[in-house]
Structures are given as C-alpha cells and as structure tokens.
Amino acid sequence: MAPRPLIAGNWKMNMDLAGSEALAKDLLGAVGAAAKFEMTVCPPAPYLAAVLGVLEGSMISVGGQDCHQNASGAHTGDVSAAMLADLGCAYVIVGHSERRADHAESDAVVLAKAEAARANDLIPIVCVGETEAERDAGRTLDVVGTQIRGSVPEGLTGETLVVAYEPVWAIGTGRTPTTDDVAAVHAHIRSVLAEKTGDAANVRLLYGGSVKPANATELMAVNNVNGALVGGASLKAGDFLAIARST
Numbered sequence: 001m002a003p004r005p006l007i008a009g010n011w012k013m014n015m016d017l018a019g020s021e022a023l024a025k026d027l028l029g030a031v032g033a034a035a036k037f038e039m040t041v042c043p044p045a046p047y048l049a050a051v052l053g054v055l056e057g058s059m060i061s062v063g064g065q066d067c068h069q070n071a072s073g074a075h076t077g078d079v080s081a082a083m084l085a086d087l088g089c090a091y092v093i094v095g096h097s098e099r100r101a102d103h104a105e106s107d108a109v110v111l112a113k114a115e116a117a118r119a120n121d122l123i124p125i126v127c128v129g130e131t132e133a134e135r136d137a138g139r140t141l142d143v144v145g146t147q148i149r150g151s152v153p154e155g156l157t158g159e160t161l162v163v164a165y166e167p168v169w170a171i172g173t174g175r176t177p178t179t180d181d182v183a184a185v186h187a188h189i190r191s192v193l194a195e196k197t198g199d200a201a202n203v204r205l206l207y208g209g210s211v212k213p214a215n216a217t218e219l220m221a222v223n224n225v226n227g228a229l230v231g232g233a234s235l236k237a238g239d240f241l242a243i244a245r246s247t
C-alpha cells in the first residue's frame with residue numbers, strides 16, 4: 001500500500017505575523033478531518049510560535065524551513081533542531097536548493113542537519129534536485145542519486161524520513177517536468193534509498209516545483225509520488241487545500 005500522502009507548505013521568506021496567523025486559521029477552518037492526506041506548514045522561523053498556537057491539537061502540523069547541524073553555540077542567526085522541537089514542530093526541511101545555493105550547503109552539511117533533526121525527533125524533509133544545466137547535460141539521475149547518497153542518513157524509515165524531489169529549474173518558474181520524467185526520477189530515488197534503509201518503500205517521496213491546483217492532480221497521480229512540497233501556492237489557503245485534495 002502506498003504511504004499516506006504528505007502535503008507540505010514552504011512559506012519561505014513570505015508573510016507577516018498577522019498574515020501567518022490568518023493563513024493558518026483559514027487552513028484550519030477548511031481542512032476538515034482529512035484522513036486521506038497529512039498536512040504540514042513551514043512558516044518563517046519568527047512566526048513558528050504564532051502558527052503553532054493556531055494549529056495546536058489540529059491535524060495540521062508545523063515544520064521549520066531549516067535547522068543548524070550543531071546542537072547549540074556561536075551560530076548567529078541560526079536555529080537548532082532542538083529549538084524547533086521545543087516549540088512543537090514535527091518536521092524540518094533540510095537541503096532546500098535555495099539553502100544549498102544561497103548558503104553553500106553541501107550534501108555533508110545537509111546530512112548533518114538531517115541527523116540533528118532525528119536526534120531531536122523531528123522528521124527531516126530532505127530536498128534534492130538538479131539544475132537546468134545538469135538536466136540539459138542528461139545528468140539528472142546521477143545528480144539526484146549522488147545527493148540522496150550524500151544527504152540522507154542511514155537506517156531511517158517511512159515514519160522518520162521524507163524526501164522531496166524539486167528540480168531547481170521548476171521552482172517558482174511555472175515550469176514542471178513531464179509526468180514521465182517525474183516517474184523516472186522518483187523510481188530512481190526509491191531505488192537509491194534502498195541502499196540507506198530497508199523501509200524505502202514506505203518513505204514519502206514528495207514532488208516540488210511549481211505545483212498548482214491546475215497541475216496537482218496529474219502530478220500526484222504519478223507512480224512513487226506521495227505528496228507535494230509547495231512554495232508559492234501554499235500561501236493561498238484555497239490553492240493549498242485544492243492541491244491537498246488532489247492526492
């Protein structure tokens with residue numbers, strides 16, 4: 001049986017305090033019991049506590065957008081996995097391509113972040129994906145395989161790990177890979193994950209990159225796609241819920 005889909009909203013560096021609370025309330029009011037999918041939202045760090053306050057006890061969980069790999073110390077501006085767990089977060093995104101590019105995060109750093117997440121009982125959403133140049137050079141499967149081998153901890157399970165495939169060129173661009181391409185990459189990710197865990201079949205593999213209500217049904221129906229990591233469309237409750245309901 002395919003794992004229950006996860007719809008994760010990555011709010012990135014958007015919203016303000018009032019808008020974050022309002023979006024969380026709108027989602028809460030409209031989501032219903034929704035046993036078919038699981039939903040999580042990842043607000044900016046300063047708004048985590050407010051959003052957690054709105055969503056406490058509901059079926060919508062909350063995640064961080066990043067965590068530092070170290071437990072504590074002199075890392076100005078960073079947030080530890082323990083701090084996210086302390087607030088009540090369930091998930092944390094690690095290795096998003098914007099972090100890999102803007103903060104020069106290597107696979108080794110992403111691995112250390114995922115391990116820090118697990119050490120604090122958070123579920124890491126480990127992101128991988130090729131650039132347009134890598135895709136044009138026919139290197140997509142190689143690049144994504146290398147990222148999985150380098151950034152995913154050993155021995156996690158469907159309960160403790162989520163992986164998101166996000167082609168860099170599809171993020172925020174309105175462009176998406178064909179469903180055949182998504183199927184090929186997700187199948188490859190699952191086979192490489194089998195080197196890391198005996199439970200690869202149960203690890204949720206999310207697709208991310210310009211997921212919208214208009215393309216969600218077709219993307220969510222692809223083999224080995226177990227949900228979505230949604231950026232822009234997660235900022236509108238109606239769009240995000242429409243995507244969730246298309247799983």
Ligand code: PGA
Pocket residue numbers: 010166170171172173208209210211229230231232233
């Ligand atoms: P997008 O972003 O949905 O706006 O393309 C996805 C992401 O970066 O997680």
